[in-house]
Amino acid sequence: MKPTIRDVAKMAEVSISTVSRVMNAPHTVIESKRSRVIEAIEKLQYQPNAFARGLIYKKSNTLGLLIPDIENLYFAGVIRGMQDACIKLGYSLMICNTDRDKERMLSYIDTFHEKQVDGIVYASDVLYPECYEKLTGCRIPFVLVSSHSEEFDVPSVEVDDEKAAYDAVKFLIELGHTEIGMIGFNHDNSVSGPPRYEGFVRALNEAGLEHSVEKVRYANHRFEHAYQAAHELFTDYPQVTALFCVADEFAMGAISYLKDRNILVPGQVSVIGFDNLRMSGMYIPKLTTIAQPIYQLGYRAAEKLHELLTTGKVEVPTEKMEHKLIVRESSRER
Amino acid sequence: MKPTIRDVAKMAEVSISTVSRVMNAPHTVIESKRSRVIEAIEKLQYQPNAFARGLIYKKSNTLGLLIPDIENLYFAGVIRGMQDACIKLGYSLMICNTDRDKERMLSYIDTFHEKQVDGIVYASDVLYPECYEKLTGCRIPFVLVSSHSEEFDVPSVEVDDEKAAYDAVKFLIELGHTEIGMIGFNHDNSVSGPPRYEGFVRALNEAGLEHSVEKVRYANHRFEHAYQAAHELFTDYPQVTALFCVADEFAMGAISYLKDRNILVPGQVSVIGFDNLRMSGMYIPKLTTIAQPIYQLGYRAAEKLHELLTTGKVEVPTEKMEHKLIVRESSRER
């Protein structure tokens, strides 16, 4: 059996409250006893039982994270940021992969509830009403990252998707391109899909390139789908010379397709991505992209949740972080 | 306040033991009361408190995972497998990113201990004696994945690294290459580093290519380092025409270097990787590689840990899973 506070007390020949005190308010216990207790703790490798503590404090010092796909480099970066923030703030982290499946989310929320996580970061997925209801029903505080909600009033951290997409497309236009295509996220199961499309449209309109508005195909978060989407797009519009992809993974899928078709990037087609994944500078060609502060997004989300947990509210409920254009090799003047 | 068993009991007008019974042994309570209780549970959105339960059962139904780098696609795949197994087996998962830092591991083990995880999967890192001591001191059962230990007797799941490396290099040799280089893991902080090097050497020796044995450079798990390692290797041995990389990420880094130097892959140099990451088929050129059953490795590790937890031992303590050569575009006959 694992040693309990009683074992420590016995070994140190003090009462259990004294042991408890050396753990929670060391200076209130006389040196002689304190050192005996500390010694006993070390000898027994004693660790206070988090269940018993949780029962009293009604806190688990654990945060839950609901994330669509851990195998996506974007989310892996977010997790890393969150985890570092959690270390700083004293939380453990429970990560759940939702696969964008609503049932799975709902069931994970139940688990989180049962395990008494102190709060949840809800990443990227659209905030389904059912999830919102359940979360508020359980009274679990939560924040959104890489997402936001029009319907509900929930703190969030993200980039300005519309503006970022606009900047990307504007860059392509300034390069002299007039036939511009896009590979976007489906609008029905993504929250950044619509604003990124709007940014695309705004840049086009501003440049009088309305005719390109229809050169859009949608893909489902993984590069295989982007490969396929690129195939459809270039079959329908072979005249396209520049492509805006709403994710670096899509850019890689599209470039892979173009390569298979022997179309040169950036020789014949310029491609710009979105995210600036860890590997984007290593792709061939190196990806021009809109960088998101991925790590910081995760970090800030955890901080925000912590703020909500400790003060009951957040100063800046919806926060937009800066994006940045990074020009590398996959784009070129027309 | 979250509702407790008392609230449910009150609403259903029964005692708390009856409520407890409908949750744990529904058939032992009469239908009329049972339905009242169930109704109350739903109305209150009641979830039993895992702390209280844990205190009694001395189980958390939570597994811990110690992983070097969540941003590495390889580990992301392992996690995915583990998580699916955990769902099947009824565990939650607590993932911690060690960054290969021993202090960090030790501190995470303390956290796991305190949170009373039922068991731990220790991924890939070398099993430091300090960690082993602590883990056994805490009496937390654990298994290794993508790793093993010579020193200690711990269950493990991995591939046969020596054989896999041998197969990779043999493939290169059969392609007619005689000047073969390698980019490996440092031997001092990786467990698969040495066996993969040995496989390389064995294949070379078997073919009478001993002169290539020294054409090795080491890199530190990320492609930037592999890029640098490739630089050093090709500066010292420009005659190399085939390269064995012990990770796909290394292969990407090396190819990226070669590309920057205008050396064609596979035209002038053939490259073979290791892992078969999710993105390896999307790289340019598509990577020839040794596939590991990444997802299954994670899945099996969780199953093995579960076996250890429930039966107290494992049937097959050290398990090797099958690897497989996948030929794509980055390799070619000499």
Next chain:
DNA sequence: CTGAAAGCGCTAACAG
């Protein structure tokens, strides 16, 4: 079939 009561490991008054 059901309720009362003990107790899991710990903390927090409360006396001394």
Next chain:
DNA sequence: CTGTTAGCGCTTTCAG
């Protein structure tokens, strides 16, 4: 400064 004691929310005998 320190020991005793009453719970935290739940499960589990033990009577009835």
